[in-house]
């Protein structure tokens with residue numbers, strides 16, 4: 001079947017032959033022109049051809065005006081000053097105004113594009129409010145208005161109404177003053193410029209023919225121009241109204257957005273759709289999916305064309321920008337030129353700063369106070385910060401020659417935004433405090449997209465819904481076709497009520513829905529193979545509803561629709577983490593000479609993770625946020641505090657006696673002292689005797705908890721007094737022979753103690769403190785400890801403590817009298833429980849001496865190590881994907 005573009009090409013060719021130089025083809029956007037050129041070239045069959053001129057509707061209007069359409073930032077800033085002056089509301093900050101400013105601007109734009117009588121429209125709006133008729137405002141809008149005016153101290157309803165009224169009654173004055181001021185400076189917003197042109201007395205249309213293609217809905221200004229060209233008998237309108245329902249339609253529901261995006265992989269491979277190149281399109285109703293879609297493309301695809309707006313807020317350059325601002329604002333220490341490590345580490349760890357050369361890296365640490373600009377004696381803080389940010393973004397872009405195209409484009413867009421803001425700051429238009437400035441920057445970034453353009457007639461087409469206009473495909477996958485995305489952004493947010501908009505011919509919600517309805521059906525009409533996916537989850541803000549147009553298609557047509565559900569866990573092949581081939585180095589003689597129990601636990605948890613951590617030596621970034629205490633640091637502080645306490649309490653032979661233990665328990669200051677020292681040494685990184693850091697709020701709470709836990713521990717140990725401590729933080733190791741290789745295995749024991757008496761006999765306990773609340777599960781046998789499925793039951797605690805117990809049992813040094821040794825996991829939070837015993841149990845029986853289990857345990861341990869060393873086995877990803885959820889290597893595995 002002929003596409004719309006092919007039909008158009010044929011008509012043009014038949015009518016004008018090879019010379020189309022006096023023909024203008026007006027498309028809603030530029031994209032279709034390349035397809036038309038290709039179609040014309042095919043018709044020309046190799047003979048040279050004068051292409052028509054391609055004009056967008058915007059270019060057509062701008063051609064007839066001397067005004068320049070100003071960018072959104074400038075327009076809102078200018079509108080803000082007019083708004084303040086006219087209403088007298090000068091205590092509203094620009095960032096609070098920004099969203100409203102955009103809304104007001106959109107109203108002015110729409111009013112002008114529909115050539116409505118502004119004076120009448122705003123008079124009616126005021127009259128409506130005088131009648132106290134604000135019922136058209138939804139609850140949300142009313143809330144938003146309240147938040148807008150929340151700077152006013154008196155928020156009583158009558159006062160609020162008064163403020164609203166004042167604003168409504170000034171809208172026309174704001175409109176006229178704003179337009180006048182823009183015009184004086186040779187500027188305009190789009191609607192203003194369009195209206196000027198539509199109202200112009202004379203316009204000369206230079207082409208012999210104007211083809212208007214793909215305009216399903218027009219505003220008054222466009223109609224005026226079309227009429228004027230039509231009067232000169234130069235206009236042709238090409239509607240695309242062919243009714244060709246698709247033969248195959250599939251609806252796919254998925255529980256997440258990401259799962260839909262990943263489905264792209266399977267969809268392209270299915271029936272070899274990818275082989276049809278530019279005739280295959282992946283359309284995103286929500287452009288936030290772009291990154292995941294790109295990552296999900298199968299390896300078979302060599303050419304892709306992406307034409308869509310990519311949300312700037314998702315680019316890494318934006319997170320760099322935010323980190324730099326934090327560094328220069330909250331990250332500066334009181335010492336000049338010094339920065340808090342927490343912030344410097346964040347910036348240094350950012351993927352884009354790796355591009356900077358060592359010389360240029362210094363720019364990051366420049367003191368913004370020292371920044372100056374030629375021609376300006378004084379610069380305010382915002383100007384200095386903006387210049388600083390620009391310098392770094394520019395340098396990262398210049399040094400990052402190997403950065404991908406999207407990152408480069410993002411740098412460029414950010415630089416442009418900063419330049420715009422700097423100009424406004426320098427000319428006095430943007431005078432705000434630093435907090436407002438930051439929020440404003442975030443708002444602007446959030447509303448900016450990076451245009452992503454490729455060579456449109458090659459490869460799989462990936463695009464947003466607007467880019468599909470005028471184009472036809474053989475295969476279409478429309479992603480995220482949920483109510484809310486299709487139709488998109490259709491809401492009533494406006495200063496002008498719906499009834500007034502309708503009465504004065506302005507754009508209404510129905511019009512906007514109609515436009516999307518057209519896009520939807522237009523996309524389907526010449527396509528035989530259509531797949532539509534939607535998110536069926538009702539979590540968060542998702543409604544889980546498919547688009548109303550999908551429902552309509554089901555209800556109003558008899559097109560057979562296949563319905564499929566993607567299930568959680570039924571993920572696509574390409575994102576399942578792949579097994580990793582074992583490197584020779586892993587099994588070479590002499591390697592793996594030392595093994596820790598925690599590395600064995602990692603292997604049991606996930607072999608791929610073991611590969612990342614133990615073979616590639618990748619480390620999770622450490623969190624330097626000293627305000628927060630993660631579990632690891634919390635545990636370290638407790639361990640250290642208890643070590644300090646016991647070193648103090650025990651006598652010179654290591655004995656712990658009840659009286660001294662009791663005295664310590666009663667001495668609050670002493671206990672607090674152990675904890676403070678542990679905080680200093682483990683967290684504040686200072687040596688004992690140094691200055692005590694001031695605790696932050698969360699640290700004060702953690703300190704209290706650790707003091708309580710230490711007391712619990714001492715109270716629990718009181719029951720076993722007298723006992724002897726044979727070692728604290730004791731390093732143990734032992735050789736283990738596996739086949740023809742010998743490996744050393746070992747680690748640190750929290751505490752080794754000897755309990756009992758002469759009558760009952762003595763037992764050595766290998767004690768491992770645990771500060772968490774979740775205890776280990778039950779192990780029915782030694783085999784259970786080595787079963788990877790039991791990791792979630794903390795079989796790794798068993799593995800470690802039992803292994804250390806075996807080492808101690810056989811150590812002449814630690815156990816010269818060959819005493820029985822028992823493994824003990826001491827969950828400090830549980831010690832208050834009646835009859836609590838930390839001794840480990842197997843099949844419900846407390847271990848009396850590890851010797852009894854040694855044979856089986858060592859046999860399985862040797863088997864496990866042999867498996868790790870077996871070169872014929874790959875490192876396999878865990879089949880339990882719930883473990884991937886908090887894994888630091890998720891991204892590397894493509895999850």
Ligand code: SF4
Pocket residue numbers: 577606607608609877878883884887888889890893895
């Ligand atoms: S993400 Fe999953 S498969 Fe990959 S290393 Fe982590 S746990 Fe293993």
